Amino acid sequence: MSAEPRIGVYVCHCGTNIAGFVDVTKVVEYAKALPYVVVARDYRYMCSDPGQRLIKEDIKTYSLNRIVIAACSPRLHEPTFRKVAEEAGLNPYLVEMANIREQDSWVHMDNPSEATEKAKDLVRMAVARAALLEPLEKVVVPVKKAALVIGGGIAGISAALDLAEAGYPVYLVEEKPSIGGHMAQLDKTFPTMDCSACILTPKMVEVSRHPNIKLKTYSEVVGVEGTVGSFKVKVLMKPRFVIEDKCTACGECAQACPVEVPNEFDMGLSWRKAIYIPFPQAVPNAYVLDLENCLGITPEACLKCKEVCEADAIDYDMQPKIEEIEVGTIIVATGYDTYNPVIDPEYGYGRYPNVLTSLEVERLLNAAGPTGGKLVRPSDGRPPKRIVYVQCVGSRNKNRNPYCSRVCCMYAVKQARQIKEKYPDAQVTIFYIDLRAFGKGYEEFYEAAQREYGVSFVRGRVSKIVEDPETHNLVVRAEDTLLGTPVEVEADMVVLSVGIAPSEGTRKIADILGLSKSPDGFLMEAHAKLRPVDTMIDGVFLCGTAQGPKDIPDSVA
Structure with a gap:
């Protein structure tokens, strides 16, 4: 552009997000004295319709050929103000933004005078840059439609x-x-x-x-x-070492495989072979060879799966x-991953066989799970009569994860209901901090567990779980925060409602x-x-x- 820059500066209050800590009047007066600045104004919400009209009118009235917006992050409203400039007949790329919210007022709330001086500096730099801007034209490029x-x-x-x-x-x-x-x-x-x-x-x-x-x-x-x-x-x-298109999922290879390792899908509560399908409904429905647990294919030390595969789907040479x-x-x-409670020694997970995570219990309750849907104690294979749930394991804890995992309350209620349906005489107790039933129908679901199924809810954080080494029965120690008294509950099984982690x-x-x-x-x-x-x-x-x-x-x- 050959014409001399004519710049308009517009300082946004952003309610009190900016104006509560930055003296916008002083910033406007400072901007008026900067080179090439023809007009400078402030407004409570510059991104609002009245604020946008103000800018459009000034562009026409003062023949502005560049504008500076001192407001929030350009990632938020730069497209808004570029559109304003375009509607007023100004090239949208002759707009410069000074971020005086995220980069100034929000980080200097404790020192308004410094925030004001920094805002002046940010505006001064934006004006200097705006004077050097050149109009750009949009270029249409082909887009891969996938x-x-x-x-x-x-x-x-x-x-x-x-x-x-x-x-x-x-x-x-x-x-x-x-x-x-x-x-x-x-x-x-x-x-x-x-x-x-x-x-x-x-x-x-x-x-x-x-x-x-x-x-x-x-x-x-x-x-x-x-x-x-x-x-x-x-x-x-x-490499799967199994050709998907050839595999018929007949299962002969798994039957022939001599290796058994804990099944990850069942949370280690069952066994799988080194060649396996993750679960019956898997997609693709083809086997995969777990090379880490295979007896060896280089040099070939077993070959049993390949020998029995009539479809010739085993390919040890896959790379x-x-x-x-x-x-x-x-x-x-x-x-997501589920939180690993091993790092919380007070719960005894990993040391006490009858302390399980909620996902492990989910697999036990599943008809396609390792026990065919029967809830049994790992220590002796018998159904537990007294089950205690511990909520917020790995969640709402400043030493672990401070956030709420959102699903734990409701899946504990769900599992408690399933247990009561299968074992009506079982006693199910849930220790909670706060019951968060936020979704549609969740509150009613929670109330029904109390009223219709007799699930007990105790408000309190569990401090420790101890085990009788002979019977493997458990004692849950906690504080009832509603009564302000310590409580102890005997249990045959304890379920840790583990949270969600990245x-x-x-x-x-x-x-x-x-x-x-x-x-x-x-x-x-x-x-x-x-x-x-x-x-x-x-x-x-x-x-x-x-x-x-x-x-x-x-x-x-």
Whole structure:
């Protein structure tokens, strides 16, 4: 631009977010004296319609050819003010923003005078930069009309199906041998007590059959380059040592395999072979060879699975390979891990056989679980008559995770109800800090557990669990915070309601994509209210519990 800069400066109060700590009047007066500044004003909410009209009118009245907005982060409202400039006939790229909220007022609340001086400096720098701005024109670039969904739990499955149904090609990458995530381990879902597998399995099958979805299990994203509309993604495909298209899932290989190791899907409560299908409804429904536990294929030391495979699906020569794909957008649905209570010695988990986590009990209650749905004590295989639940294990604890995991209260109530349905004479006691029944129908579900099923609720944090080494019975020590008295409850089994923690996959993908994380370790959204599923990287979105603790409805919403 050859014309001399004519700059307008607009200082936003942002209610009291800025004006409560920065003297905006002084900043405006300071701005009026800066080079090339023709007009300077302040307004309570510059992003509001009246604030926007004020800017438009000044652009026309004072023939402004550049504007400076001193307000919040440009990541929040820069598009708003660029549109204002464009509507007033000014090139939208002749707008400069000075962040005097996140970078000033919010970090200098304890020193308003310093905040005001810093605001002046930020405005001065923005004005100097604005004087050098040149008009730019938008360029239309081709966009790759395909999406990558990272994570094959219920959130990733739902996202992939929604996109595929809209006509977009989708790559669904899952690090485990099967999609399904944690929901595949559940027996029932609260508050409707629907069969979890009955909801999930049809969606898993639909993913495998949908013409717009390319499913890549046992694979990991290891590199991403590019930008929105044109991401180049490297996917590491780990060798299954079983050819999926040939495998008939007959099970002969597993029967022949001499190796047994704890079954991760059943939380170590059952055994699987070195060659296995993760669970009966797995997708893809093909076996995978666990090389770490195999007797050895280099040099070949067993060969029993290959010898009995009539489909000739075993391939010991499979190697890891990298596949590069191009997509226009990425959805991160890397799920969660459950909190490991081993680090809390007061609960005795890992030392006392009858202290279990809630996910372990979930597998015991599942008809497809290691005991066929029977709740039994690991120590002697007998059904427990007295069961105690300990809430907020790994959650709402400043020494562990300070946040609420949101699902623990309701899944404890759900499991308590299941136990009472199977064993009406069982005594179920739940020690809680606060019962958080936040969802639709949750409060009624909780009340029904008390009224109709006779589940006992005691408000108090458990301090210690001790065991009788001969009987393996347990004593739970706690304080009843309503009565202000210590209590002891004898139990045959104690269930630790473990919280939700960021998954290892979430940590990895945050590093690969350069995503911001909140202090709790979950992935951070661009703005909690205005962009709740966007990340700070254009074209990358969040889904499910990669963002934080959520129940199933919120994960798929």
